[in-house]
Amino acid sequence: MATQLLRAKPKARIAHTYLHDLESFFWVLLYTVANHREGGAELNEDASAVLSKLEMLDPSTLGSVKFSLLSEITNGDINVESFNTAWSKALAPMIVEFAKWTHGVAFEKPDSTVDPDSNFETVLTIFLNGVNNVRPQPGPEETQATHVCSSTGECGVSCPLRDTRREGEEPKISQSSKGSSDLP
Numbered sequence: 001m002a003t004q005l006l007r008a009k010p011k012a013r014i015a016h017t018y019l020h021d022l023e024s025f026f027w028v029l030l031y032t033v034a035n036h037r038e039g040g041a042e043l044n045e046d047a048s049a050v051l052s053k054l055e056m057l058d059p060s061t062l063g064s065v066k067f068s069l070l071s072e073i074t075n076g077d078i079n080v081e082s083f084n085t086a087w088s089k090a091l092a093p094m095i096v097e098f099a100k101w102t103h104g105v106a107f108e109k110p111d112s113t114v115d116p117d118s119n120f121e122t123v124l125t126i127f128l129n130g131v132n133n134v135r136p137q138p139g140p141e142e143t144q145a146t147h148v149c150s151s152t153g154e155c156g157v158s159c160p161l162r163d164t165r166r167e168g169e170e171p172k173i174s175q176s177s178k179g180s181s182d183l184p
Contacts, residue, residue, distance in 0.1 A: 001020075022102070031054050033083065034047040050069065074100050080096065
């Protein structure tokens with residue numbers, strides 16, 4: 001859950017926005033990267049410390065802890081690579097960039113004149129740049145839902161998650177990628 005919502009006074013009316021949802025996704029991603037182990041590996045002290053902070057039950061305390069975690073990741077006091085989990089090294093740069101963006105959203109009053117698509121494009125760019133660091137070797141059990149490859153298509157698989165940008169090109173959200181709902 002977003003820090004602003006967690007830290008709100010009980011009777012305060014905070015308008016829920018898509019920015020809260022994007023921040024919430026950051027917390028899910030950080031938790032997953034800190035906790036994902038392969039082959040029964042033990043969690044190290046760095047990953048365990050972050051997980052214990054994220055597992056607090058008191059919303060106000062959790063909100064304050066999340067503010068602190070964003071600051072610590074953004075300024076380098078927490079090194080995501082040090083978690084030494086299956087994805088920590090590959091996704092650390094993406095986590096840091098996403099933390100910087102989330103930190104800006106959580107600590108600064110969002111500009112209501114900004115087109116929401118520009119925020120999604122920013123986050124999408126962070127993820128497309130990060131996903132290039134995570135390229136599993138194709139295996140027999142691989143499906144299109146789990147396969148990610150570059151725009152060169154070197155693997156020969158028809159991949160719905162293929163990064164089709166040219167070098168240096170920013171992602172553009174097309175109508176087809178926004179969903180096919182008939183709702184406004």
